[in-house]
Amino acid sequence: xxxxxxxxxxxxxxxADAQIVSHRLMLxxxxxxxxxxxxxxxxxxxFKVLRKLENIVHEEQVRAGHHPMLMPTLQSADLWRESGRxxxxxxxxxxxxxRHGRDMLYGPTNEELITDIFRGAVNSYKDLPKTLxxxxxxxxxxxRPRFGVMRGREFLMKDGYNFDIDKPAAxxxxxxxxxxxxxxxxxxxxxxxxxxxxxxxxxxxxxHEFLVLADTGESEVFYDSNILDLTLGDRAVDYDxxxxxxxxMQEWTTPYARTDETHDDAxxxxxxxxxxxxxxxxxxxQIFYFGTKYSxxxxxxxxxxxxxxxxxHMGSHGIGVSRLIGAIIETxxxxxxxxxxxxxxxxxxxxxxxxxxxxxADAACEALYKSATALGLxxxxxxxxxxxxxxxxxxxxxxIPWRITVGPRGLKNxxxxxxxxKTGVSEEMPPEQALERLTEIYANV
RNA sequence: CGGGCUAUAGCGCAGUCUGGUAGCGCGUUCGUCUGGGGGACGAGAGGUCGUAGGUUCGAACCCUACUAGCCCGACCA
Numbered sequence: 001x002x003x004x005x006x007x008x009x010x011x012x013x014x015x016a017d018a019q020i021v022s023h024r025l026m027l028x029x030x031x032x033x034x035x036x037x038x039x040x041x042x043x044x045x046x047f048k049v050l051r052k053l054e055n056i057v058h059e060e061q062v063r064a065g066h067h068p069m070l071m072p073t074l075q076s077a078d079l080w081r082e083s084g085r086x087x088x089x090x091x092x093x094x095x096x097x098x099r100h101g102r103d104m105l106y107g108p109t110n111e112e113l114i115t116d117i118f119r120g121a122v123n124s125y126k127d128l129p130k131t132l133x134x135x136x137x138x139x140x141x142x143x144r145p146r147f148g149v150m151r152g153r154e155f156l157m158k159d160g161y162n163f164d165i166d167k168p169a170a171x172x173x174x175x176x177x178x179x180x181x182x183x184x185x186x187x188x189x190x191x192x193x194x195x196x197x198x199x200x201x202x203x204x205x206x207x208h209e210f211l212v213l214a215d216t217g218e219s220e221v222f223y224d225s226n227i228l229d230l231t232l233g234d235r236a237v238d239y240d241x242x243x244x245x246x247x248x249m250q251e252w253t254t255p256y257a258r259t260d261e262t263h264d265d266a267x268x269x270x271x272x273x274x275x276x277x278x279x280x281x282x283x284x285x286q287i288f289y290f291g292t293k294y295s296x297x298x299x300x301x302x303x304x305x306x307x308x309x310x311x312x313h314m315g316s317h318g319i320g321v322s323r324l325i326g327a328i329i330e331t332x333x334x335x336x337x338x339x340x341x342x343x344x345x346x347x348x349x350x351x352x353x354x355x356x357x358x359x360x361a362d363a364a365c366e367a368l369y370k371s372a373t374a375l376g377l378x379x380x381x382x383x384x385x386x387x388x389x390x391x392x393x394x395x396x397x398x399x400i401p402w403r404i405t406v407g408p409r410g411l412k413n414x415x416x417x418x419x420x421x422k423t424g425v426s427e428e429m430p431p432e433q434a435l436e437r438l439t440e441i442y443a444n445v
Numbered sequence: 446c447g448g449g450c451u452a453u454a455g456c457g458c459a460g461u462c463u464g465g466u467a468g469c470g471c472g473u474u475c476g477u478c479u480g481g482g483g484g485a486c487g488a489g490a491g492g493u494c495g496u497a498g499g500u501u502c503g504a505a506c507c508c509u510a511c512u513a514g515c516c517c518g519a520c521c522a
Binding site: 009011012013014015016017019034036037091092138140142143144146150151155157209218282283284285286318319320323336352354355386387388389390391392393394396405407408409410417 | 446451455456457458470471472479480481482483484513514515516518519520521522
């Protein structure tokens with residue numbers, strides 16, 4: 001992308017309404033614009049990152065054997081009356097009346113809809129297990145939206161639902177989700193810790209929340225620092241292997257890690273003092289096993305191998321996709337702006353032409369831009385007639401992890417400069433070599 | 446939902462107390478110089494002062510109502 005043609009309305013000054021760093025940087029980097037309280041338009045660069053996160057979530061869900069689909073944002077109140085949640089959910093649910101006077105709602109979640117879809121189509125244990133999910137906009141009419149996309153009213157969320165014949169099978173689904181979520185967050189450059197949590201209005205027995213450590217997090221968290229050393233890395237996972245998934249589940253849930261809601265001080269004190277950590281965390285996902293809560297109230301039953309009607313065992317699992325952007329920025333930024341992890345960056349490399357209008361510099365940048373594009377590096381080329389300082393500041397603000405700086409001084413020696421946004425370390429090398437290095441870096445992302 | 450605050454140019458703000466026809470910085474447009482970390486000088490463009498009503502010869506400013514947004518708390522992914 002040529003910056004001169006892109007829509008990137010960056011702000012030099014801090015917007016007055018933005019309290020936390022991710023909100024401030026998203027506004028300054030021209031990623032979002034507020035449309036109403038807690039509701040945002042996603043401008044091209046913000047949208048690009050959002051789509052990248054969405055893709056990672058999809059890839060990892062499909063890899064785990066789950067089926068993508070799409071349910072509507074608007075739902076009929078009827079199903080919610082059937083489950084009993086129409087009255088229980090409270091004012092957080094945005095209620096709408098259509099022209100015929102029918103009660104509708106903008107979905108805050110989709111348990112009712114998915115159960116309705118499932119019960120009409122599946123009747124036998126032979127059709128189980130199934131896990132369906134979608135990534136869709138939700139609306140919760142928060143009393144007090146704040147912190148930009150971290151706590152908006154409209155938000156993009158992946159929510160998935162598993163249907164299993166009994167509890168052991170449903171627990172495998174639970175474990176499988178935990179593993180797929182760990183992998184998802186790792187690919188995004190995030191360390192998200194599964195913590196025993198409170199089930200809240202969704203209900204259920206078993207639930208873990210995934211928390212990203214950050215000072216601005218909404219929850220207080222208590223954990224054994226040993227958990228920070230765990231990584232999935234590139235180990236091969238067979239999602240059909242119950243024992244392997246249970247083993248990974250064990251591995252991650254053995255060290256103490258809880259939010260304040262479920263914190264047990266006596267147990268926490270058993271952790272050696274040096275490893276006992278108290279911090280704050282941003283919740284970026286949650287998994288639940290809730291047994292037959294919805295299948296019973298909504299009559300989602302199958303015939304088991306003995307010919308008897310039994311309610312299916314269900315679980316639901318969510319990832320706050322739009323809020324993840326906030327979480328990533330909270331954990332990855334400096335005074336100059338965002339620092340995108342390579343896995344989610346809107347552009348692979350930023351090319352800065354220090355002397356726009358200089359024939360040699362222009363030609364070198366053009367060539368570099370074309371090669372980088374052909375290599376799939378998805379470059380953003382700052383070809384504006386700006387001073388060098390302004391170009392550096394913009395590139396730092398929008399957080400592109402790698403920068404190639406092209407100027408007449410280096411070109412005399414046939415070199416450009418490759419700079420890491422994260423470390424600030426620069427190295428001079430011929431343009432082809434810089435592209436090779438970047439190709440290698442992104443091949444491993 | 447309780448308590449507090451704000452609304453003036455794209456963004457950040459002053460002007461309101463003490464009423465007299467709207468200003469600063471950034472951005473933006475044009476020109477000249479400059480050219481490796483938000484440069485300098487000069488000349489421009491851009492505002493129903495949130496909305497409606499009231500007081501007044503005259504309202505951004507005083508009064509009333511409404512709307513929107515923000516902060517603290519309770520609540521939440």
